[in-house]
Structures are given as structure tokens and as C-alpha cells.
Amino acid sequence: xxxxxxxxxxxxxxxxxxxxxxxxxxxxxxxxVAIVAEVLPSDPKSIKYxxxxxxxxxxxxxxxxxxxxxxxxxxxxxxxxxxxxxxxAEHCFMRIKSSDYxxxxxxxxxxxxxxxxxxxxxxxxxxxxxxxxxxTVTIDTPAYTNYxxxxxxxxxxxxxxxxxxxxxxxxxxGAHIFSESKRTSPVDAVLVCTGIGALTLGGIEDKELYxxxxxxxxxxxxxxxxxxxxxNSDGLGTYIIPRRSGDVVVGGTKxxxxxxxxxxxxTTEDILKRGFALCPELAPPEVRAKQAPSIDDVxxxxxxxxxxxxxxxxxxxxxxxxxxxxxxxxxPVVTNYGHGAGGFQSSWGSAAIAVELLEEALTRF
Numbered sequence: 001x002x003x004x005x006x007x008x009x010x011x012x013x014x015x016x017x018x019x020x021x022x023x024x025x026x027x028x029x030x031x032x033v034a035i036v037a038e039v040l041p042s043d044p045k046s047i048k049y050x051x052x053x054x055x056x057x058x059x060x061x062x063x064x065x066x067x068x069x070x071x072x073x074x075x076x077x078x079x080x081x082x083x084x085x086x087x088x089a090e091h092c093f094m095r096i097k098s099s100d101y102x103x104x105x106x107x108x109x110x111x112x113x114x115x116x117x118x119x120x121x122x123x124x125x126x127x128x129x130x131x132x133x134x135x136t137v138t139i140d141t142p143a144y145t146n147y148x149x150x151x152x153x154x155x156x157x158x159x160x161x162x163x164x165x166x167x168x169x170x171x172x173x174g175a176h177i178f179s180e181s182k183r184t185s186p187v188d189a190v191l192v193c194t195g196i197g198a199l200t201l202g203g204i205e206d207k208e209l210y211x212x213x214x215x216x217x218x219x220x221x222x223x224x225x226x227x228x229x230x231x232n233s234d235g236l237g238t239y240i241i242p243r244r245s246g247d248v249v250v251g252g253t254k255x256x257x258x259x260x261x262x263x264x265x266x267t268t269e270d271i272l273k274r275g276f277a278l279c280p281e282l283a284p285p286e287v288r289a290k291q292a293p294s295i296d297d298v299x300x301x302x303x304x305x306x307x308x309x310x311x312x313x314x315x316x317x318x319x320x321x322x323x324x325x326x327x328x329x330x331x332p333v334v335t336n337y338g339h340g341a342g343g344f345q346s347s348w349g350s351a352a353i354a355v356e357l358l359e360e361a362l363t364r365f
Contacts, residue, residue, distance in 0.1 A: 018193035034175035041145035053308030071349030098227030166202030195311035211309035213258035222246030313338025332361035
């Protein structure tokens with residue numbers, strides 16, 4: 001393919017959705033993809049970068065939404081392949097058995113996972129009326145986002161740190177107006193993968209977006225090799241998500257339109273109380289060998305408290321093509337944001353749809 005035939009694509013955002021979308025395009029061949037983002041996965045953790053704070057496990061709990069189910073299933077298939085023993089990304093994943101308690105009985109939304117089974121009532125914890133078990137993966141989110149970034153660069157992609165105020169800046173000038181050279185560069189299409197940033201990004205300003213604040217506690221508990229989740233009557237989930245590194249994420253919260261940027265102490269205490277009730281095995285084995293553990297036995301193994309703003313959107317993920325006037329041509333702008341709490345579990349499936357929209361739009365030239 002000649003240089004003139006290569007399409008120049010700019011992806012806005014370097015969270016898990018932006019990285020996965022950019023990588024999906026770059027590895028297809030025939031494209032030169034540049035990511036423009038204010039924050040990158042190699043940066044220190046920040047409230048501006050939600051992907052670092054995600055749990056994250058792959059547990060799809062969508063109801064009567066066939067498109068979202070397929071997006072999640074397609075993503076799980078990629079994760080299962082990436083997590084295979086000996087693979088380049090194995091260190092980012094942990095294959096586990098996970099238990100989900102008090103989900104609506106008979107809905108079967110988790111039945112497509114490997115090794116799915118309904119837990120016998122005699123094996124349920126006290127006070128739990130229904131539960132299922134299945135195999136899935138957990139993701140070490142900082143390790144995985146950096147894996148995606150390095151793979152993208154190895155495939156020939158480029159990364160430019162920049163703060164985009166309006167889509168027209170990129171449509172007219174390309175990615176390199178944000179580089180040190182401040183030069184214009186060609187652009188054939190733009191993909192908006194800015195998460196909650198699409199709420200204020202000029203040219204998008206999607207008022208259907210809103211944050212769902214999630215707070216977690218991270219513990220060092222390498223003896224935990226299973227996942228566990230329970231939800232109360234108002235839908236709030238308590239979860240135990242172990243990582244290959246030996247860290248365990250305990251959560252969580254689900255506060256819509258809450259922009260508070262740092263962990264609240266009272267919330268941490270509530271998470272500890274709920275998490276320990278769900279999983280007393282969090283206490284170190286040497287403690288449990290001598291006595292009945294208490295919540296105070298898990299405090300010494302806490303290594304971090306965190307919170308992030310899940311980019312939720314009324315109506316779900318926005319996957320569509322918008323058109324902007326560029327230099328002597330119309331430029332397609334493909335949106336891929338609004339994943340809420342499902343950025344990781346929907347990443348590859350939504351990226352595949354975004355790529356389809358991109359290639360269909362480019363055929364119009």
C-alpha cells in the first residue's frame with residue numbers, strides 16, 4: 001500500500017476504550033493512528049483517568065439488551081484468549097471462579113460464562129437465597145492499559161499528549177498541532193473515546209452523560225483466588241475482585257452525579273464492613289488459624305483507597321458517526337463512549353463496532 005493510500009486517524013482519549021479502539025484500527029493495516037490524550041496510563045493515578053480505578057472483572061449483567069450482550073461476549077472472548085497461559089498479556093489477567101449471590105433468580109444473564117452452574121441452596125451463605133458460579137477473568141487495570149499502549153506503539157501507532165477543547169481543532173489541524181512541533185497533519189477521521197470528557201468536549205457536549213462515582217479499597221491478600229459479589233435490594237453491589245499480582249479490590253459504591261474526587265473515610269468504613277461480611281477470608285490465614293477473624297484483622301493489609309467517575313450515559317454506549325467540516329472535505333467523527341461501569345468488559349466489542357462505522361464512513365469518499 002502506498003503512502004497516499006494510508007488513512008490518517010486520530011483517537012481522542014487513552015482510557016481502556018480509546019486504547020482498544022486505536023489498537024483495533026492500527027493493527028488492521030492501512031491506517032496511521034494517533035492517540036491524543038491529556039492523561040496516559042503510565043501517569044500517576046488521577047481522578048481524570050477512570051481506567052486506573054476500575055476493579056475490574058468481566059461479569060456482564062445486562063438485561064434484555066442483545067446488542068450489549070454481544071458486545072460483552074465478544075470482549076470476553078478476547079480476554080479469555082489474552083489470559084491464556086504463556087501469552088504476552090497473561091500477567092494482566094487472572095482466571096478465577098466467581099460467585100454471584102442474590103441475582104434475580106431464573107434470569108440466566110450469566111449462563112453463557114464457562115462452567116456456569118446454579119449453587120446448591122445448602123452451599124449458600126447465611127441469608128442468601130440464590131446464587132450462581134462461573135469462570136471468568138479479572139484484570140489488573142494499570143498493567144493492562146499499559147500493555148495496550150505498548151502494543152499500540154509497537155504496531156506503529158503514535159501518542160501525543162494534548163488537551164483538546166473542541167473536535168474542530170483536530171478535524172482541521174490533525175493530531176500534531178498538540179505536539180511540540182505544532183504542525184498541521186492530515187486527518188481522515190476522528191474517534192471520540194473520551195469517556196466522561198465528552199460531556200464538555202466542544203462539538204460533542206453530550207448532556208446524556210453523567211458520572212457514577214465508585215469507591216474501592218485495595219488490599220494485599222494473595223491467598224484470595226476467587227471472586228464474590230452480592231447485591232442488596234437497591235442494587236448496590238459488594239464485590240471481591242482478586243488480581244494476579246496478589247492485590248484484591250473490595251468495593252464498592254454507585255453514586256450517580258457525585259463528582260467528589262477523593263475517597264471518603266465513612267465510605268471506606270462501609271466498604272470494609274460489607275466486604276468483610278461477604279468474605280471473612282480476607283483476614284490473613286495465620287490469623288484465621290488461631291481465632292475467629294474480625295474486621296480489624298484486615299486493616300493492616302490495606303494498601304490503597306481510591307475512587308473514579310464511571311462515564312455513564314442515558315441510553316447506553318454512544319456508537320454513531322457525526323460529520324464535521326475539515327479542510328476541503330467532510331470528516332467523519334465516530335463516537336465510542338458512555339460505557340458506565342462496563343468499560344473493560346465492553347472494550348473490544350464496542351471497538352469492533354466503532355471500526356465498522358469508521359470503515360463504512362470512509363467508503364463515502
